[in-house]
Amino acid sequence: MIEVRDLKKGFGDVEVLKGLTTSFDKGKTNLIIGQSGSGKTVFIKSMLGLFRPDSGKILYDGICYSDLDFEDQRAIREKIGMVFQGSALFDSMTVEENIMFPLQMFTKMKKGEMRERANIVIDRVNLENANHKLPSEISGGMQKRVAIARAIVNNPKYLFCDEPNSGLDPHTATVIDNLIQEITEEFNITTIINTHDMNSVMEIGEKIVFLKEGHLAWEGDKTQIFKTDNEEVTNFVYSSNLFKMVRKAQNSQ
Amino acid sequence: MTYLHDIGKYFLMIKETFVKPTKGKVLRVLIFKEIDDLIIGSLGIVAFISFFVGGVVAIQTALNLTNPIIPKQLIGFASRQSVILEFAPTFLSIIMAGKVGSFITSSIGTMRVTEQIDALEVMGINSLNYLVFPKIVAMCFYPFVIAIAMFLGILGAYIAAVYGGFTTADQFLTGLKDDFIPFHIVYAFLKTFIFSFLLATIPSFHGFYMRGGALEVGKASTTSFVWTSVAIIVTNYFITQMLLS
Numbered sequence: 403m404i405e406v407r408d409l410k411k412g413f414g415d416v417e418v419l420k421g422l423t424t425s426f427d428k429g430k431t432n433l434i435i436g437q438s439g440s441g442k443t444v445f446i447k448s449m450l451g452l453f454r455p456d457s458g459k460i461l462y463d464g465i466c467y468s469d470l471d472f473e474d475q476r477a478i479r480e481k482i483g484m485v486f487q488g489s490a491l492f493d494s495m496t497v498e499e500n501i502m503f504p505l506q507m508f509t510k511m512k513k514g515e516m517r518e519r520a521n522i523v524i525d526r527v528n529l530e531n532a533n534h535k536l537p538s539e540i541s542g543g544m545q546k547r548v549a550i551a552r553a554i555v556n557n558p559k560y561l562f563c564d565e566p567n568s569g570l571d572p573h574t575a576t577v578i579d580n581l582i583q584e585i586t587e588e589f590n591i592t593t594i595i596n597t598h599d600m601n602s603v604m605e606i607g608e609k610i611v612f613l614k615e616g617h618l619a620w621e622g623d624k625t626q627i628f629k630t631d632n633e634e635v636t637n638f639v640y641s642s643n644l645f646k647m648v649r650k651a652q653n654s655q
Numbered sequence: 656m657t658y659l660h661d662i663g664k665y666f667l668m669i670k671e672t673f674v675k676p677t678k679g680k681v682l683r684v685l686i687f688k689e690i691d692d693l694i695i696g697s698l699g700i701v702a703f704i705s706f707f708v709g710g711v712v713a714i715q716t717a718l719n720l721t722n723p724i725i726p727k728q729l730i731g732f733a734s735r736q737s738v739i740l741e742f743a744p745t746f747l748s749i750i751m752a753g754k755v756g757s758f759i760t761s762s763i764g765t766m767r768v769t770e771q772i773d774a775l776e777v778m779g780i781n782s783l784n785y786l787v788f789p790k791i792v793a794m795c796f797y798p799f800v801i802a803i804a805m806f807l808g809i810l811g812a813y814i815a816a817v818y819g820g821f822t823t824a825d826q827f828l829t830g831l832k833d834d835f836i837p838f839h840i841v842y843a844f845l846k847t848f849i850f851s852f853l854l855a856t857i858p859s860f861h862g863f864y865m866r867g868g869a870l871e872v873g874k875a876s877t878t879s880f881v882w883t884s885v886a887i888i889v890t891n892y893f894i895t896q897m898l899l900s
Contacts, residue, residue: 450777472675479779490770494688504778506681562777 403428404449404560404592409458411448418444420616421458429590431583431606435598436613437638442596445613446564449594450484451475462560480508483553483591485563485582489545491537497548498524498533504556523551527581543574547581554585561586561593567602579605600639603627612638665860672788672856675781682789689793693755693855694800700754701747705738705804708746709811712737717821727822731830734812736839743804744843745891748850751797752883756858759790760879763862764872772863783863790855797851798844805843838898846894850887857883 404426411419418441426432434442447453449460451467460467462478470478491500501520505511511519524533527547532540537548546566553561563582567575583606586593595602603610607624612635620627620635627639676682716733763786766772775782809831816822822830861879865871 447773452773452776476779479777482777484774484777486770486774488769490774492771492774493765493769507678507778507780 403463404594405459405461405464406449407459407461409445409448409460410456411444411453412456418616419448419455422613422616422618424611424618424621426592426594427609428592429587430593430608431586432592432594432609432611433603433607434594434596434611434613435603435638436619437598439615440613441616442598442613443564446562446594446596450482450562451479480504480556481559483556483558483561485546485549485553485561485566487565487568489537489542489549491545491548491552493537496534496536497529497540500537500548501551501555503552508556519555520551523555526554526585527551543570543578546570546574546578550578550581550585554589557589559591561591563593563595563597565597565599566595567597567599572601575599575601576605582606603639664864665856668783668787668860668863669856671781672783672791675784676788677780677785681785685785685789686792689789690796692758693790693793694796697751697754697800698803700750701800701804702807704747704750705743705807706811708742709734709738709808710815712742712808713812713816714819714821717816717819726830727826728830728833730816730822731812731827732833733830734816735809735831735835738808738812739805739839739843743801743808744847744850745887747801747804748847748854748887749884751854752858752887753880755794755854756879756883757876759855759858760862760865760876761872763787763859764865764875767863767865768868768872786863787856787859790859791852794851794855795848797854798847801844801847842894842898845898846891849890849894853883853886853890857886 406422406424406426409419409422410417422445434445436442444453448455455468459469462481465478467475467478491497492503495503498517498520501523502516505516505519509516521533527550529544529547529551532544532548537545540548550566553563561582566582567578570578579602582593582595585591595606597603603624605624607627610620610622610624610627611618612620612627612632614634620630620632622630627635630636677685713730713734716730717727720727720729763772766786772782772786775785813824813827813831816827817824858876858879861875861882862872865875
């Protein structure tokens with residue numbers, strides 16, 4: 403479980419996160435949604451320790467992350483898997499080497515054992531015949547699968563995904579969403595997904611946190627989000643023509 | 656003020672590069688890869704430039720020896736002094752700032768743009784140690800490149816002077832050995848060693864702290880070349896002033 407208490411973060415005079423308090427449950431897919439510029443990426447990067455918060459606390463299973471020294475922070479970071487928006491695969495390494503990388507850095511496994519473990523997760527994310535290819539030689543959807551495989555190879559306790567299905571076609575996006583949800587349940591990990599894709603919200607939104615200009619404007623799940631009378635949330639949800647049509651159809655029935 | 660801030664940031668980066676080390680096994684592989692990219696990969700261009708510039712130095716010297724009382728062995732002497740003291744260590748380092756420096760800046764900068772550095776940091780890896788330290792170690796072999804450049808520069812001068820008909824082999828070799836001061840070799844390698852550190856760290860700094868996209872990677876490479884060249888030239892002045900004057 404990850405808890406966030408009164409988190410504030412600004413850059414110069416601009417305050418991006420204005421005192422966020424929320425929690426993300428274990429074994430669930432937790433979604434952070436909001437318009438571009440609402441502070442989603444800053445929020446996720448603050449939780450990951452890539453940005454130092456101005457104030458507030460981030461607790462990983464009760465341990466305050468920001469109070470720890472580098473070595474203790476490293477111990478928590480070893481338990482974090484991250485899927486970046488652009489996959490962030492290492493260009494100079496093959497798919498298999500990318501996936502084996504966390505094992506190389508943090509375990510004492512022999513090469514054969516690492517390869518075996520990598521092949522297990524490669525099978526898990528349904529990547530076939532790509533072990534020896536470079537990231538530039540595979541499609542965007544496959545790159546996302548490699549990024550997921552790399553994130554889960556070292557059995558993380560926390561999985562962060564920054565817009566995991568951006569730039570993917572709707573079918574592949576759904577496949578990736580479902581894969582993340584299956585992995586969350588299978589490994590019983592705390593998964594936090596940063597997205598503004600309403601299809602993801604409908605598919606896997608077990609807990610949803612809606613950000614508006616650095617504030618937490620609403621919390622709920624995928625069934626509640628379509629029933630809420632919170633105007634900011636409804637404006638966001640029904641800004642898509644598809645959802646406008648769905649609501650129109652529902653209202654006319 | 657920005658310059659002072661950047662200079663401070665550069666020294667903090669160097670400090671950070673040497674702490675929280677990456678696993679030895681991984682580091683060893685990275686160092687060999689960097690030696691291949693930065694040192695072995697530069698040998699061809701260094702050999703080519705050294706040989707021909709050495710030849711040009713000899714021809715220029717020969718063509719300017721119009722006074723008959725100046726002995727022809729001056730061609731060998733002047734070629735040796737030019738190549739060992741300035742051409743090989745300084746001029747080649749500026750060329751390397753373009754070749755190796757832009758490679759370092761653009762590769763680290765691209766890693767920054769594509770969030771690969773963030774990926775390293777999320778994993779709890781000291782990204783500066785992982786990315787910059789192997790480059791510093793690899794560049795410790797740079798003086799070997801300069802030794803090859805010195806040899807080929809003088810060889811080029813010999814071939815141009817002797818086979819070009821400007822002097823005889825005996826005269827050239829006599830000039831080459833005239834007034835040889837062994838400390839000049841120490842001076843040349845000492846400054847080469849300092850330049851190698853600048854060549855590894857200044858481009859890394861510009862790549863690591865860049866922000867933006869592909870266009871900014873290009874701009875960072877250019878800026879890194881300019882600042883590495885400036886640093887080499889200024890350092891060269893002070894080292895020469897301290898050691899030779």
